[in-house]
Amino acid sequence: xxxxxxxxxxxxxxxxxxxxxxxxxxxxxxxxxxxxxxxxxxxxxxxxxxxxxxxxxxxxxxxxxxxxxxxxxxxxxxxxxxxxxxxxxxxxxxxxxxxxxxxxxxxxxxxxxxxxxxxxxxxxxxxxxxxxxxxxxxxxxxxxxxxxxxxxxxxxxxxxxxxxxxxxxxxxxxxxxxxxxxxxxxxxxxxxxxxxxxxxxxxxxxxxxxxxxxxxxxxxxxxxxxxxxxxxxxxxxxxxxxxxxxxxxxxxxxxxxxxxxxxxxxxxxxxxxxxxxxxxxxxxxxxxxxxxxxxxxxxxxxxxxxxxxxxxxxxxxxxxxxxxxxxxxxxxxxxxxxxxxxxxxxxxxxxxxxxxxxxxxxxxxxxxxxxxxxxxxxxxxxxxxxxxxxxxxxxxxxxxxx
Amino acid sequence: xxxxxxxxxxxxxxxxxxxxxxxxxxxxxxxxxxxxxxxxxxxxxxxxxxxxxxxxxxxxxxxxxxxxxxxxxxxxxxxxxxxxxxxxxxxxxxxxxxxxxxxxxxxxxxxxxxxxxxxxxxxxxxxxxxxxxxxxxxxxxxxxxxxxxxxxxxxxxxxxxxxxxxxxxxxxxxxxxxxxxxxxxxxxxxxxxxxxxxxxxxxxxxxxxxxxxxxxxxxxxxxxxxxxxxxxxxxxxxxxxxxxxxxxxxxxxxxxxxxxxxxxxxxxxxxxxxxxxxxxxxxx
Numbered sequence: 211x212x213x214x215x216x217x218x219x220x221x222x223x224x225x226x227x228x229x230x231x232x233x234x235x236x237x238x239x240x241x242x243x244x245x246x247x248x249x250x251x252x253x254x255x256x257x258x259x260x261x262x263x264x265x266x267x268x269x270x271x272x273x274x275x276x277x278x279x280x281x282x283x284x285x286x287x288x289x290x291x292x293x294x295x296x297x298x299x300x301x302x303x304x305x306x307x308x309x310x311x312x313x314x315x316x317x318x319x320x321x322x323x324x325x326x327x328x329x330x331x332x333x334x335x336x337x338x339x340x341x342x343x344x345x346x347x348x349x350x351x352x353x354x355x356x357x358x359x360x361x362x363x364x365x366x367x368x369x370x371x372x373x374x375x376x377x378x379x380x381x382x383x384x385x386x387x388x389x390x391x392x393x394x395x396x397x398x399x400x401x402x403x404x405x406x407x408x409x410x411x412x413x414x415x416x417x418x419x420x421x422x423x424x425x426x427x428x429x430x431x432x433x434x435x436x437x438x439x440x441x442x443x444x445x446x447x448x449x450x451x452x453x454x455x456x457x458x459x460x461x462x463x464x465x466x467x468x469x470x471x472x473x474x475x476x477x478x479x480x481x482x483x484x485x486x487x488x489x490x491x492x493x494x495x496x497x498x499x500x501x502x503x504x505x506x507x508x509x510x511x512x513x514x515x516x517x518x519x520x521x522x523x524x525x526x527x528x529x530x531x532x533x534x535x536x537x538x539x540x541x542x543x544x545x546x547x548x549x550x551x552x553x554x555x556x557x558x559x560x561x562x563x564x565x566x567x568x569x570x571x572x573x574x575x576x577x578x579x580x581x582x583x584x585x586x587x588x589x590x591x592x593x594x595x596x597x598x599x600x601x602x603x604x605x606x607x608x609x610x611x612x
Numbered sequence: 613x614x615x616x617x618x619x620x621x622x623x624x625x626x627x628x629x630x631x632x633x634x635x636x637x638x639x640x641x642x643x644x645x646x647x648x649x650x651x652x653x654x655x656x657x658x659x660x661x662x663x664x665x666x667x668x669x670x671x672x673x674x675x676x677x678x679x680x681x682x683x684x685x686x687x688x689x690x691x692x693x694x695x696x697x698x699x700x701x702x703x704x705x706x707x708x709x710x711x712x713x714x715x716x717x718x719x720x721x722x723x724x725x726x727x728x729x730x731x732x733x734x735x736x737x738x739x740x741x742x743x744x745x746x747x748x749x750x751x752x753x754x755x756x757x758x759x760x761x762x763x764x765x766x767x768x769x770x771x772x773x774x775x776x777x778x779x780x781x782x783x784x785x786x787x788x789x790x791x792x793x794x795x796x797x798x799x800x801x802x803x804x805x806x807x808x809x810x811x812x813x814x815x816x817x818x819x820x821x822x823x824x825x826x827x828x829x830x831x832x833x834x835x836x837x838x839x840x841x842x843x844x845x846x847x848x849x850x851x852x853x854x855x856x857x858x859x860x861x862x863x864x865x866x867x868x869x870x871x872x873x874x875x876x877x878x879x880x881x882x883x884x885x886x887x888x889x890x891x892x893x894x895x896x
Contacts, residue, residue, distance in 0.1 A: 227785060233640065242636040252629040253636060260784035262647060262791040380793065424689035 215275050219258065222271040226258045233257050247276065251376055263590075265381035272376045445509055445554070446477035447484060449519030450492060457562040457588060461518050474513075478505070482523045483543040483577075484550060485534050502546060506553045514600045515550070515557040518588070521577040522563070528576055547580045557581060558596040562588040624653065624660040625795075625802045633790035634661060643747055643769035645784070648792030651837025654772040658728035661768065668721055670767075672714035673730045680742030683715040683729075684752050706756050715746060716761060724765040733773040740783035747786055795838065797824060807842055808849070818858040819845055822868050826875070831883055836874040844873035 216231045234257040243249040251272060259268045418433035425431075446465055448458050465475060478488040478500060487499040527533040528543040551557060559577065561568065565587045568574045578585045584599055586592035618634040619626060626634070634657075637644035646654045662669035672683050688709045695703045702708045712720075718727040732740060746752050750763035771787065773779065795803060797820060804816060823844070827835045836844075847870045848858075857869055868874060875881050 225781075229785060233642065233788075237636050237640055240639050242639050243632065248628070249632060252632040256629075256633045256636060256788045256790055260645070260787070260789045265791065421689060424693045428693065 218271050223267045224264045230258050269376040442472050443474040443513045444472050445513045445515045447517045448479050450479045485539040515554045517559040520563050521574045523573045525572050559585040560588045621660050621664050637788050641766045643787045645771045645787040645789045647773045651839040652792045658770045662726040668725045670714050670718040671728045674735045676734050678735045683713040686711045718767045719763040725767045727767040727769045729771045733777040741780050814855040818855045833877045833880050
């Protein structure tokens, strides 16, 4: 049964390997976990999932796979032979408590009554004085008032029994396939920070040089070390169509929070698709505009460009001069985009739409082709991939503009 | 195989999944990688495990300039060069210039030790990979003296990470993993009680409510953590603040008393001031 669990995990996107699975079996053999579904869940998760990003996927596969199986665990403990219970409690009970047990008619009578009540009781019960449950006064139950009682359930967490830990889906926000939002903003920020800290030039590593020289018995041996400073210049171009507003806000927050990490960070807005004008201030977008040509002349090809947009529009908005829905553009969006792509070799496009929907909109396909397939979804994972793409030296050469 | 089980100590509250992880790591002799929000007690866990299981603790705090070799040993070539030029006698034996690192000392311990490798993600990305063989087989080779150092007793290794960098897969395979979640209200209460047993329940309740409210505020740059809560309570006790002062009925009091212990960012303080302002305007 566990082998199928292992393959299900892999199918569900949790990168488990065989040695990790074997270590789980080893742990089970060593009796590290006691006989409870929750402990098994913790053990399996600890042995097989090595990143909290995958916790949610693990929870889902676990819930599916062990659906209803936890009842098996409970049945097992309920079937314990009475002699075992007796021996255990004889060790644990004080003299006074043992006398009280005798007062109720001895062990056998007590257990018989317990079994009978269990059969009669239809469900979990609290309070009251006859049924088995918690906080009541019957002889059976947890935290009750009857000193002649048999304790059931655990000493703590009466309330937490109801919800299974893996059903709580506590780790949903850690999953990196989830769309970028205020919750996983912190993690996205970390990715960007890593991307920004690149070793640019090289500087003298004094300690390393001294060390190496000494090992060389005095002959000079110079060691260099890459510099750790933020050398990255980033240009952000954001689409402000109505559907994009919530995503734009997140992106702005993300990048402005990361502003300290970048040497230069600039952002501009466009509507639907970049044409010959972009603007910095949305309230004055019709009066104060920046000419895209001027943009290309101001920012040199050192700058890395990130487009954020859903690229969803009618294809004629891209292909035709005058296709823009707001104004008359002399040259088509395609012409402008090709110019931009040619000027900035390191460029990516982030799309808040989920990747599987991209093929259904033709404009997305056209945009994707124009940026050389460097379109990524706006998730943690997509951000990772986009940043990795931006790190590589621009190897993409755009086709000639006709 | 030892029978001791870890279940927290009087000064450290461990959740059941953490206890499971520690016990499994100890029983099977695997390193345990612990991640979590800052201030959730990752580093302290090692000290608590050492005191609960009565073992010596060796600590290795990683810096961004740390290399894997530092944990094993360092060969002080410069001293040797200088001594040779001065004609010192101890130059002859290279062993005099080998400085043992934390890992070596842990291996030499004659009782099973606890070894803490703190904040492993601070170092270079290749750092964990450089330690693979040592973690697997608990032995390493000293080139200068041609010795093989083996661990007398397999140490209990605890590795903490702040999630700044991705750790390489080969390294992750060899560890057990645990993520310390931020404690919920019930666990938090237990933790506070452990540190301040004489705290009045009313003050505790008000403080916890305020604390979790602050954490839930949207747009907060840095959420206050467990250690900040404990500091704040200490301040409250020192200043003798009554529980009524913490109740948020008065809109002017939306910024909690002595907020300097909880909000460490001026943007967060500004955010709170804005909220107070808005609240005041809204209630007109």
